[in-house]
Amino acid sequence: MSLSPHLPVRLGVLLGEQPSPLLLHRAVRTADPAYPSLGAVGQAGMAALGLFDPWRREIPGGTGESHLVVLDTPLVLSGTGVVALCDGRVIEDTLDHLGDADGAVRDADGRWRLPTQAPGLPGVWLSLLLGGRGNWFHLMLMNLSRIALLDANEARSIEGILVPVGLSPNGRRLLERCVARFCAAFDRPWPRIIELGDGEAVRPQRLVLPWNVASEVRFHQPSLQFLRGLAPAVPARTLRVYVDRRGAALRPLRDEDAVAERLAGAGFLIARLEEMGFDAQVSLFAEAALVVAPHGAGLSNLAFSAPGTRVIELMPHRLTQWCYRRLCAAHGLFYEGVIGEQAPGPPGVAPFAVLPQQLDWALRLADAGAPR
Incomplete structure (x- = not known):
């Protein structure tokens, strides 16, 4: 696998660029609830x-804000969902909770080396890849609930979903329940699902990337309601x-x-x-x-x-x-x-x-x- 250096860039920086590598961007700000003081x-x-x-x-x-972006021909690497743009820059936000065996290598000067070749995936793909997938909080509240950020048009355009390899039996059941609820809500067929493992990479024609439904400040309430609908x-x-x-x-x-x-x-x-x-x-x-x-x-x-x-x-x-x-x-x-x-x-x-x-x-x- 040939490797080349890439410099990281924050998603917030990309959102302000003109022209932007993002084909579509939606930001969702939810109501700030009254957090109880300890009694x-x-x-x-x-x-x-x-x-x-x-x-x-x-x-x-x-402030906490959830985002949904659509990227043109990015590189997607490993079960943590590291994303590199078509111009070679890595979205730094996707390096959170990156494990030692997740296929990305940091150079001594701080640059990331990622594969330059990867199988192409035609059509529109949803990324539900995220670091820390072995932790129930990360998997449920930070990862799979991101599916609730999609609107009807976006949901019906999805041809496949990228998910982490090696989920626990309970994690796989949660994934199945979330995808089933997603399909039922938008009256659409079951999508193709690809499990991405450590060091594996793909290049979707277009990637739908929901982000930040469980920030340090607040939760995206529709994502919580989506999960509650499983009960x-x-x-x-x-x-x-x-x-x-x-x-x-x-x-x-x-x-x-x-x-x-x-x-x-x-x-x-x-x-x-x-x-x-x-x-x-x-x-x-x-x-x-x-x-x-x-x-x-x-x-x-x-x-x-x-x-x-x-x-x-x-x-x-x-x-x-x-x-x-x-x-x-x-x-x-x-x-x-x-x-x-x-x-x-x-x-x-x-x-x-x-x-x-x-x-x-x-x-x-x-x-x-x-x-x-």
Whole structure:
């Protein structure tokens, strides 16, 4: 495979170029929901631990915008969907979460070397390729939900879809459900699907590239509604669920045996998502009236929860990652945080603990029966 150097360029720069290499561009700005400040559980728990710091209660401001662009004869590389324009420049945004084995090589001077030859694909192709595809949050909320950015004309023009190779069984089921909903919504036949693996490259005649439906600031709400449409309608939601992470290697919750036992005694269903198929997970979150869970990718399934579902997230104090708080705000869910003290070490890895009284507060909140 012959290689040549390419310089990266940000998508935002391309949008301002004249003439632009983009044949079509649509930007979609969604309403900015009111993000809830942490309530009694989060604030009082942090104060009890001596961890109170006001900045942790707020979500940084800013603007989030989703984009859909159509590119003429680009090069598309690997399951992460690295995109190089026909003039040789690489769209730098598509290098996010690039793995070591994803087929692109960085030169010592920072340039990317990509294959100059690749099989051509006639027609219009949709890219659902993205880095981090092994993470449920990335696959569901950042990747496959991008299909909701297409309008009717764009959807009917698609001849095929590019997807990552090596999806898990649950990932493949999610892909199937998303494509089926896409086809039904626009009354169109099932498209051809090509799985792209590490180091493989293709050159579509035209590429439809949806982008940024789950930014650092806000979620694209139609994409969340698209995912919610995969869930069954549940007339009466009474289920209380605790998402058990005792099988997770990262950020173990200390004394989780005692946490699970206490919640089970309070009527919670203890669910191990890694032991459940995709459809069972969808039904679980659709039926839940209350979800209590340590921070983790399993909370991405809140996309299937109905408006008004109450969510209590257990969070290490050094990993105040508000992605699910933002998801709840955009999706009409009630959110409360329980902030626990984390041991020294990398925030994404080190264990943490919550106080017994914090669990008591969470249970009282659950027993209240309605959002504050």
